[in-house]
Amino acid sequence: MTLASLDSNPAPAVLPGTGGMLGALSDLFWRKPKLLLLLMLLPPVLWLGIVYVGSLFALLLQSFFSIDEFSGLINRQFTLKTYGDLLQAANLDIILRTVTMAALVTFASAIIAFPIAYYAARYARGRWKALFYLGVMLPLWSSYLVKIYAWKLILAKEGILTWLLAKLHLLWLLDGWLSLPVVGGNSLSVSSTGTFIVFVYVWLPFMILPVQAALERVPGNLVEASSDLGASPGQTFRNVLFPLALPGIVAGSIFTFSLTLGDYIIPQIIGTSRLFIGQAVYSQQGTAGNIPLAAAFTVVPIVIMGFYLWGAKRMGAFDAL
Amino acid sequence: MRSDGSPSAPLGLKIAAAGGLLFLHLPIFLIFIYAFTTEERSFVWPPPGLTTQWFAVTWNRPDVWQALSLSVRVAAISTLVALVLGTLCAAAVSRTRFFGRETISLLVILPIALPGIITGIALRSAFSLAEIPFSFWTIVLGHATFCVVVVYNNAVARFRRTSGSMIEASMDLGADGFQTFRHVVLPNIATALLAGGMLAFALSFDEVIVTTFTAGQQQTLPIWMLEELIRPRQRPVTNVVAMVVVLLTLLPILVAYYLTRDGDQIAGSGK
Numbered sequence: 295m296t297l298a299s300l301d302s303n304p305a306p307a308v309l310p311g312t313g314g315m316l317g318a319l320s321d322l323f324w325r326k327p328k329l330l331l332l333l334m335l336l337p338p339v340l341w342l343g344i345v346y347v348g349s350l351f352a353l354l355l356q357s358f359f360s361i362d363e364f365s366g367l368i369n370r371q372f373t374l375k376t377y378g379d380l381l382q383a384a385n386l387d388i389i390l391r392t393v394t395m396a397a398l399v400t401f402a403s404a405i406i407a408f409p410i411a412y413y414a415a416r417y418a419r420g421r422w423k424a425l426f427y428l429g430v431m432l433p434l435w436s437s438y439l440v441k442i443y444a445w446k447l448i449l450a451k452e453g454i455l456t457w458l459l460a461k462l463h464l465l466w467l468l469d470g471w472l473s474l475p476v477v478g479g480n481s482l483s484v485s486s487t488g489t490f491i492v493f494v495y496v497w498l499p500f501m502i503l504p505v506q507a508a509l510e511r512v513p514g515n516l517v518e519a520s521s522d523l524g525a526s527p528g529q530t531f532r533n534v535l536f537p538l539a540l541p542g543i544v545a546g547s548i549f550t551f552s553l554t555l556g557d558y559i560i561p562q563i564i565g566t567s568r569l570f571i572g573q574a575v576y577s578q579q580g581t582a583g584n585i586p587l588a589a590a591f592t593v594v595p596i597v598i599m600g601f602y603l604w605g606a607k608r609m610g611a612f613d614a615l
Numbered sequence: 616m617r618s619d620g621s622p623s624a625p626l627g628l629k630i631a632a633a634g635g636l637l638f639l640h641l642p643i644f645l646i647f648i649y650a651f652t653t654e655e656r657s658f659v660w661p662p663p664g665l666t667t668q669w670f671a672v673t674w675n676r677p678d679v680w681q682a683l684s685l686s687v688r689v690a691a692i693s694t695l696v697a698l699v700l701g702t703l704c705a706a707a708v709s710r711t712r713f714f715g716r717e718t719i720s721l722l723v724i725l726p727i728a729l730p731g732i733i734t735g736i737a738l739r740s741a742f743s744l745a746e747i748p749f750s751f752w753t754i755v756l757g758h759a760t761f762c763v764v765v766v767y768n769n770a771v772a773r774f775r776r777t778s779g780s781m782i783e784a785s786m787d788l789g790a791d792g793f794q795t796f797r798h799v800v801l802p803n804i805a806t807a808l809l810a811g812g813m814l815a816f817a818l819s820f821d822e823v824i825v826t827t828f829t830a831g832q833q834q835t836l837p838i839w840m841l842e843e844l845i846r847p848r849q850r851p852v853t854n855v856v857a858m859v860v861v862l863l864t865l866l867p868i869l870v871a872y873y874l875t876r877d878g879d880q881i882a883g884s885g886k
Contacts (some may be wrong), residue, residue: 320791330709335719338704338763341696342722346734346760349741353733356740406638409631417624426636428872435814435868437821439840440857444642445647446844450658454645457660498639527625548728556730559823563844572732576827578653579736589740592733599729 350602376586380594385574389594392571395486396554399493400501400547406494407501407546408539414502415509430506434499442563445492449483449564456481477567484600489565496560497553499547509535509543541610548599548606555595571595616719643861650858669851679856682839689751689835690819693758697815698808700759701766709774726761734761735828742829749831758822758831762815769811769875770804777803810874813867821864836860 323330342442359368360375379385414426433441448454459468472478479485512535520530558572569577571591578588624632650669652662673679693706704723708716728735738757747753777800785795823837830838843853 320793323792328712331711331713334703334707338700339719339722341700342726342760342763345738345756346726347722349737350733352741352744353737356744406635409628410635413624413628413632417628426874428869429636429639431872432865432868433643435817435821435864436643437837437857437860437864439821439823439837439844440646440860441642441842443844443853443857444646447645447658447660448642452657452659454660495638495642498635502635518715551720552728552730556732557824558732559841563678572730575732575736579739585740585743592736595730597731 295593323569353589353592356585357593359586361586367583370393375496376590379587380590385591386471388569388571391568392555393598395570398490398552399497399554400550402490402494403498403501403550404505404543404547406498407505408543411502411506411509411539411542412535415506415512416514428441430499430502436504438496439559441496442492442560445488445495445601446483446564449481449488451481451483483564484566486568489561492560492564493531493554493557500549501543504545505539505542508539508545512538521548544606544609548602551602552595552599555598646854646857646861649854651852652854653706655849658850669855672849673852673855676852678834678839679836679852682834682836685751686820686836689754689758690816692755693762693819694815695811696755696759697762697766698812700715701763701811701815702770702804702808702830705767705770705774709771710779723764723767727764731822732828733825735825738825739828746830749829749833751833753829753831754826754833754835755826758819761822761825762819765814766808766811769807769814772875773804773807806874810871812843813871813874817864817867821860854872 342497356368357376358372358374359370360373360518361367362369380389410430414423414430418426430563446453450456456465459465468482471487472481477485477487479488482488482491516534516538517530521527525533556572557578558570561570562573571594575588575591578584578591648662649658651665651667653664653666654662665710701723704719707713708719738753738760742749742753781799781803782795785799786792790798821837822835823841826835826838827841834842840853840860841855843856847853
């Protein structure tokens with residue numbers, strides 16, 4: 295592969311041919327770098343273009359079809375009826391619940407992530423730095439289902455959390471919380487609180503990494519200057535650190551927000567019977583067989599993320615990715 | 616204020632950072648204890664007793680072996696496809712400026728930036744429109760699509776660090792393009808490709824959301840686990856499988872880290 299040839303303008307072909315079939319091919323690429331570029335790009339672009347973008351368009355197309363309520367068959371005529379169905383109270387409820395959860399999860403992740411990211415960026419050196427990095431990477435990459443399963447063990451009625459609270463004589467607190475509407479339930483493993491905890495746990499590393507990257511770019515003397523000028527640590531945080539870390543937080547929130555919007559496994563395993571967008575998509579396309587409505591549902595996170603990404607780009611979050 | 620080299624962190628920050636890291640790690644360690652519990656029916660804590668019998672029981676379960684074997688085969692083929700596509704794309708993008716370059720970077724990242732359920736249902740509806748029956752290959756099709764980005768990220772970072780003058784020197788010394796690729800470019804990017812391949816393998820091995828839409832009746836290991844989580848049959852077996860999965864995914868991640876630790880970072884920030 296004549297990579298170098300792509301950089302420079304090809305010299306007039308005064309060199310003798312290198313001989314052989316491969317040599318001839320190599321010479322051809324040298325003379326025509328565009329041809330080589332085309333040949334290199336063709337397989338990945340064809341794969342992603344046909345398999346992925348093609349499927350996305352097929353999905354989008356189906357959201358404009360509708361389902362015949364009596365026969366259950368899909369009517370392949372363009373209509374906005376399915377989008378109208380999306381605006382029914384029950385479906386709006388699902389969308390609102392999911393977006394609220396995504397916002398809360400993002401907020402909590404940012405708060406928990408900040409000290410870890412700040413310590414790793416400013417104080418950890420050498421071995422400790424590597425340890426922090428692996429300490430975030432390993433949970434990020436370890437099995438998604440195992441992580442959910444671990445929390446099922448922790449949150450179950452007879453699990454470790456109940457045991458711990460009983461030892462601390464705090465069971466009344468848990469019972470009080472579980473008796474609350476909306477956030478409560480039979481046990482933590484079938485409550486919205488449980489769903490929230492597991493979401494935060496599973497997406498937290500996606501927040502830590504960009505925040506750490508943003509904080510690493512803040513020069514240390516800026517913080518020193520702020521305290522030299524008499525600012526308290528709190529003031530330095532509010533006026534210097536936080537604004538400079540914000541693009542990193544926004545970058546992290548792209549992941550936490552988007553992943554929560556689309557997930558259907560966490561609320562299915564640890565949560566109440568109240569549906570999230572992902573679960574609605576899954577049940578509409580599966581048991582209900584209503585592919586158009588499922589497709590219209592997936593358009594919701596796509597549109598929300600479209601606006602989100604547009605806003606994030608304006609805040610300069612993409613440089614922090 | 617402080618300019619004496621290594622300042623120490625305030626105590627509150629140390630506690631918060633350590634607490635955050637513990638929060639990330641303790642739940643995973645818990646799995647290891649539960650794999651040895653004698654309790655069969657519930658998730659009771661603390662375990663009433665410890666035993667290694669569940670390892671033997673799990674070993675003799677054919678459904679676990681089938682799921683594991685399917686997962687390994689899918690991950691191997693997907694990684695291979697992703698290695699070829701990702702490297703080609705990275706080589707093209709890192710060395711040249713051309714029209715549509717940004718679009719191609721976006722195209723590679725998109726399958727992982729959009730929620731998995733969208734990729735999943737999009738592929739499923741495309742299969743049904745094109746009347747493709749579910750098979751081993753429909754799973755691979757989905758997995759390879761989102762594995763490309765991991766290989767691409769690692770390869771791009773390495774290509775940027777490889778200096779062009781080495782390639783020019785090779786050409787000046789009379790090597791043709793293919794010889795240069797084999798003897799100069801490939802040895803340079805080999806560890807990055809290995810790291811990218813390891814991560815792609817781990818990603819495919821763990822993937823569940825896209826797989827539920829593209830697998831039909833077949834069970835990969837994560838699908839098997841999802842089944843067990845929704846309709847538990849033998850809880851201790853799930854505990855053992857969960858522990859083995861943790862150990863199996865840990866290894867490629869550590870190897871990938873050591874292969875890429877000097878200079879470029881592990882490309883994982885977009886799982």
